[in-house]
Amino acid sequence: MADDTSTDETPVLGQIEEEISETRADLLAVLGRAADAGDGGLPTGALRREAGVPSGSIGYHMDALEAWGLVDVVGREQEGGGDPSKVWALTDRGREFLDRPAAHRLPTREEVRALHDRVDALEDELAELKTAYNQMADIVEDLAEES
Structure with missing residues (x-):
C-alpha cells in the first residue's frame, strides 16, 4: 500500500475520503476515465459538462482538488471566446486516490x-x-x- 502521509497543507488520502463531496468525486472520476482513455487532460469546460458541475462552482472544486494534490493544470486550451481554459489532469496522488477501495464505492x-x-x-x-x-x-x- 502506498504511503498515506501528508504535509501540513495536504490532508492524508484517508481524510480526503471522509471529506470529499459527490461533486469532487465526480470530477475525479471524469478525469480518471479521461486518463484511462489516453487523454492528457480535459479543459475546464469539457470537464464541467461531463461531470455536470455548474460553471460558477467548477473553479472552487478544482482549487480544492488541486490543493489536495489530486489534480494539476497541465496546459491551456481554447474552448470558445475569451481566455484559454485550464486543462486538468490527475496527478499520481489523484490516481492513487482513485485506486483506493473507498473511491470505488463512490458511484x-x-x-x-x-x-x-x-x-x-x-x-x-x-x-x-x-x-x-x-x-x-x-x-x-x-x-x-x-x-
Missing part, C-alpha cells in the same frame, strides 16, 4: 442517473402489473358470482 453521476432511471422503469412496470392484477381479480370475482 459516478452516470451510475446514479442510470439507477434512478431503472427505479422509474420498475415503478412503471409495477403499476402495470397492479392494474392487470386488479383486472384479473375482477374477472375472477365475476366468474365466481356467475357460478
Whole structure:
C-alpha cells in the first residue's frame, strides 16, 4: 500500500475520503476515465459538462482538488471566446486516490442517473402489473358470482 502521509497543507488520502463531496468525486472520476482513455487532460469546460458541475462552482472544486494534490493544470486550451481554459489532469496522488477501495464505492453521476432511471422503469412496470392484477381479480370475482 502506498504511503498515506501528508504535509501540513495536504490532508492524508484517508481524510480526503471522509471529506470529499459527490461533486469532487465526480470530477475525479471524469478525469480518471479521461486518463484511462489516453487523454492528457480535459479543459475546464469539457470537464464541467461531463461531470455536470455548474460553471460558477467548477473553479472552487478544482482549487480544492488541486490543493489536495489530486489534480494539476497541465496546459491551456481554447474552448470558445475569451481566455484559454485550464486543462486538468490527475496527478499520481489523484490516481492513487482513485485506486483506493473507498473511491470505488463512490458511484459516478452516470451510475446514479442510470439507477434512478431503472427505479422509474420498475415503478412503471409495477403499476402495470397492479392494474392487470386488479383486472384479473375482477374477472375472477365475476366468474365466481356467475357460478
